Amino acid sequence: MQEFQLLAQLVLPGLTTGCVYALIALGFVLCFNVSGVVNMAQGEYVMLGGVLGAWMVIVGVPLAVALIAATAAGAILGIVQERLTLAPVRRSPAFIQITVTLGVAVILRGIALIIFGKDPLAMPGFSGDGGFAMLGAMLPVQALWVWGTTALMLLGIFWFLQYTDAGRAVRACSINLVAARLMGVNAERMTMMVFALAGGTGALAGAVITPIVLDSWDAGFVCSLKGFIGAILGGLRSPIIAVVGGLGVGIAESLAAGYVSSGWKDAIVYGLLLAFLLIRGGVFLSGRVGLVAGTSDR
Amino acid sequence: MKQSLAAHKTTISVVAFIVLVALYPLVFSGSYLVGIGITAGALAAGAVGFVLLLGYAHQLAVGQAGFCMVGGYSSAILCVHYGWDPFLALLFGVALSMLVAYPIAAPILKLRGYVLVMGSLAFQLILVVAAFELHFTGGALGTYGVPRFAILGWTMGSDWLYFYFVWACVLVTIAIGLNIDRSRIGRALKAIAVSENTAGSVGIDTVRYKVQMFVISAGMASLSGSLFVHFLRAMDPTVFGFAFSLNLVIAVIIGGLMSIWGGAVGATIVTALREGLRGLALPMWESVIMGGLTVFVLVVFQRGVAGNLSVWFDRWAGRQAKGAVSVVAPAGVELPRVDIEQGATVLEVKNVSRSFGSLRAVRDVSFTVEAGSITALIGPNGAGKTTLFNLIGGYQPLNEGAISFVGKRIDELIPNQIAELGIGRTFQNLQLFDNMTVLENVMCGRHRLHETGIVSISANLAAARKEEQESREAALRCLEFVGLRGAESLPATELSFGHMRLVEVARALAMRPSVLLMDEPASGLNDTETEQLAELILQISALGITILLVEHDMRLVMGLADKVVVMHHGQKIADGPPDQVRADRDVIAAYLGTEAHETAA
16 A cells, blocks of 8 residues: 555645646647647757746735736737748758757747746745645645646647647648649748747746746756657657656656656666667657758658 | 959968967957957867767767866876876877777767757766866876976977967867868768768768768867866866867857857857857856847758858859850760770669558569660559669669679668769659759769778868869769769759759769669650650660660650550559550550459559
């Protein structure tokens, strides 16, 4: 029984951070399928949402306003990133485009550092800092907020993809970009839309998780890497596998911390990523062709 | 005067480099400023390696800074705990990094683009965690008390001396980089960057040189790590973390990722900028400014500072002057003849089939090509000619059948292996390397004939220089043969379409092929050019080179070919001398579309 309790005490918090990774992974998949770019700045939106939300609550802005503002900031920055930095290099080689997103990640970190300072920011829980018991594990009440918000966002995104014209267009782009454009899908607009979506959901996720994990300017990159692990499990193709993968990464790192050591937990997760990539290596040989079709090599 | 300056650009750069480095400690005295110089130099050593990896091999292995850790810890641990001589410890670190890099390079570089970024970062972050957790690294506290740098017992007592040593190391890395840049390996990497397919067509192995760049840049990263540690006099897990990786990338981007000098220039700019911001009490702005510069450079001028300096210099010195090409007509230049028994079967296509989904592009096609002959493959659009050509060249796998070259199966080989055997090709849509001059394009064709390896090229040994010279002369002869003498130093993209096609032919001839595959060589040419091309094809044939061409232009085919193979709807419908094929009912039906078409189908 005690073992089960320990397991629950590890899995449930893992699931909570996993929610954030899942949303990042989903952002990766959406942006990649429509624009052909893996956005290395994905995790920075989570970081920004967190510090922005925390900072606003600290200076006395009502919680709801802070959350909406953080989400809007993420969405707007997503569009700005796409328009200013990615649209101009669409015809450049892939490694240039990736480097550009890396540069944007550095800028976003820098902005957070300047505005919010070096120290991690804490945020009070949305409904107090109390805890509750579940399956024998003690969890902060905020975990419910994280689960609930994530579930709502996921439902919203999947509903959008499945039942709206714009969502169908996004899916069409991810199946065959050229054909989608020939059918009149405005790929430029779709690209902006997914960047806004990824930025906004990431920022909201960041704001919701901050009461549990604190947040500081340099937290974004690790989020990107872990979200990426979730996304790559589905070959950056499947939104569902990306979400499940993101949750899995959260649980795996929590288990690694609990059963091995908290120091090695990151190394274990990254080691699993490396092993997975090296074993599946060849599968990724044929990269996705972006908005501008290049010469296709064998 | 200007012209001769332009010819010695590298010499001028090296002299400028040495003068600047020599003067720095004299102008900027004081230990703080000398220290900044050392930091910049240590970063530069790693950045030059990163240029080779990112700019030349196009591999964004951001985690390369992991090898800085290998070097840094080697130096720190060996010197502090085992009393090694710092210079030997540095060499040990470099060797260890390269030894580690070699076996992991091929699997890591199988990952492409974004996957490589993440995979290599995972590697680096695992090293960081290990450095924190393991005992022998000193854990989070790190290893302290690293001695001043010394070479075999001779200690560098002052920071000045160490400054000069660090920059001497940078000069060594630059020299290695420049030697690679102007060698066949540099050309091979530039070729791969343009198109892996085309690079393969001249026998360039697309994996090998990336692996070599990965290993060399690992060595340079390790050097950089060791140099840093002897300046910091301590090593801990945070020194070469993610932030350092970013620094390295940013330095290379700002400096210019397509230029060897870019690493050194970028490292200097990045270091100066950071210290400047610190001086202005704005250290918080570093990240925003560096990131902003990176994005700005990539969006606005991808060549970076060093690349643009080079372009401005060329323009100022008038090197790129667009002179009219004085194309000389083929003047009976002799190229070496091919030794192959005339009349024997060189190429045999046997029962070959290839489908794309439900479309059977090539169905059970068989024919042979005899040595010394000119064989033409013709057929209406969509007959499967180009597919068949790509199957022979190894660009696509076959579904069924066999292709043999002088009796050996080649259908399992990939393009560069087929080119290795001496099968050259030209492409229907021109495939020149647009980042090189005409001569360099043709020299790429010599790739398979080279023997000197990466070591003698890096050190610019006599053997490598001699081979390069031979290669240059042979390529010039090929250019002369096709009638393009005089155009050698122009960028390949500045020629007319017809001349570009001739460059492609010259590049294939430089391979000294025994078989030349030509995919619609006359497409896009006017009548005069087509006539000249026919003349050239006959001259090539006279060298004993077997020619297989796909062509639409009937006059060309009927005038040149010894044998014509006709395809229609993926199948061979006729095969024989031109006159016989011309009279064939099926062929007439396929081209003119009578009812015979329907009965045949």
